[in-house]
Amino acid sequence: MPDDSIAIVARPRVADVARLAGVSAATVSRILNGSEMFADATRIRVQEAARQLGFQPDPAARSLRRGQGDSIALLVGDIEQGVYAGLTRHMQAALEDMGLDLLVYDLAHQEARLRRFLERAPARRLRGIVLATTDTLPEDCIGLLRGLMAQQVKVIALRQRLDQHGIASVIQDEHSAAKLATAALLRKGRMPIAFLGRISGSLMGAERCEGYRDALREAGHAVDSALIWDASYRYRAGFTATAEALQRGLAFSAILAASDELALGAIAALQDAGRSVPGDVAVIGFGDADWAAYQRPSLTSLSEHPAELSGIVRGILEGKATGLLHEVKRHLVERQSG
Amino acid sequence: MPDDSIAIVARPRVADVARLAGVSAATVSRILNGSEMFADATRIRVQEAARQLGFQPDPAARSLRRGQGDSIALLVGDIEQGVYAGLTRHMQAALEDMGLDLLVYDLAHQEARLRRFLERAPARRLRGIVLATTDTLPEDCIGLLRGLMAQQVKVIALRQRLDQHGIASVIQDEHSAAKLATAALLRKGRMPIAFLGRISGSLMGAERCEGYRDALREAGHAVDSALIWDASYRYRAGFTATAEALQRGLAFSAILAASDELALGAIAALQDAGRSVPGDVAVIGFGDADWAAYQRPSLTSLSEHPAELSGIVRGILEGKATGLLHEVKRHLVERQSG
DNA sequence: TTGTAAGCGTTATCAA
């Protein structure tokens, strides 16, 4: 029979370690924080005592005294979108390496949630804030971010350019990626090509749309505004926009969708209407979701680089990466759909 | 030209509020923490002063003094699985209502990551830990969890039964859900039916498999172990297991998959082999992923209840829900695939 | 190279 009683064991403090090692608390603190100027004998005695007691410094006490904590807040546009979930995973791994905690905050694409977070943020002694959303920010939120920077909080924008506001930004090259995909479709003789994605309310979306337009123009084609469908992120939006276009009798032989979710919705609408993919209509998405390869037809998509983005964020937090703007290149992952 | 200078404004402390209201710091603290026994005039003066200064208590100082913080850690099996992302979103909403912070920790299905977290957890002054994974836990981790409970940390298991260890558990009825789905397939004349899912290493998987077996037995069918495919969670596993089964020439007219991801992989393998879904083979998944309705064929799946689960967790944290085991019912969401 | 003591901001105890 297992022993079900649990002793409440008081956690060791610096004082306990100090007593065991026969030194003062100050010495323990200094040695455990990596101070070099100590006799080897002392250092070893302290480290051994800490190990033996299983001492772990109390983060609350430490951050109260130091005036700064050990956590980074990651604000994501929508944790249920694969892109943000992947980013969360990679950011967590990168920060863990640095000994930092990750506080994930799901914005659910709501301005009110961002504002709420930013209002409560100053009290939290955050080391940094990584804002990962493509939604355009209201002025007051940018002001709050700058206010936090003034309190020594490192602010980094991910997937959105805020460098014009003095905020370090890490982005992927949406414009050239969209151009790349559009050109690939044109090379395969696809025309007309529709653009499906969020344009208003997302700087990134607008950039993608611009890449699409530029590719068409450079190939000598006119841009037909009836083939530019402004839709939000999720499956339903892709489905609805495509279904409506079909109902209106619009002609197109390819769709460039601004996310894999939108692309999936679009493909469903096409198939429901009896159009084959990629036979009648080719479809390309953005984000290279992990399910893209297991769709039938499998989904051609523009690559996403969460590991690289996280690495750059890490560099900025460590003070190694300089400069306000960092860009990662996307490439085309070709599969069946386009 | 906008003013780019940022003033470093010191955040107000209780002392500042006290000075402005003409009372002591202790009074401010008590009133702001909801103490009733004060003259209305004082209360109003203090609240007004706090509002005016935009006072927000420092969580580090507070948790140092109180011995307990305001955050809950949510440990998820894999943040990139839709089920856990959805759970994260709902948990965050529920905890926010309670004024608690959410610390998300992605286990990536690795025991080492869980152990690492649990070892560092005691120092963090967590209010609670919600462990959301179906992976079976090693003994030492359960010991660590019980040790945390002894330190007044509320521990709640989600999607896994740990009530036999005295840990409050919130689960969905996997056994009857699997039985329900299997019975539905049988009613439609589907036989033989294969089971695809993680069995070893997941108590939940084993329960689902048992539900499948029971449904077959109750209908008077023998259980063919060659049709039980032990595979992990992701798309690839579903694809591979199904492709191998087809290659071996196994006969089956339906697959009950333990997750929507596995189901998608299975459908891809079936279609690649020229089998139609649901014509030749019906497929049912678990989790009712948001993309399930936008697949073609759209995916029949067993419902998932993140909002209800989060609500129960909230109840437990608030001390309203009693009992060690809480169960939410799943139902069958019927679509094209099965 | 090491120790003493002060202080981070809050809340709880005790006294009035």
Place this chain on the structure above:
DNA sequence: TTGATAACGCTTACAA
């Protein structure tokens, strides 16, 4: 009903 004071655990000036 309110105030003074100590204490939470740690780090860092200042002293030695």
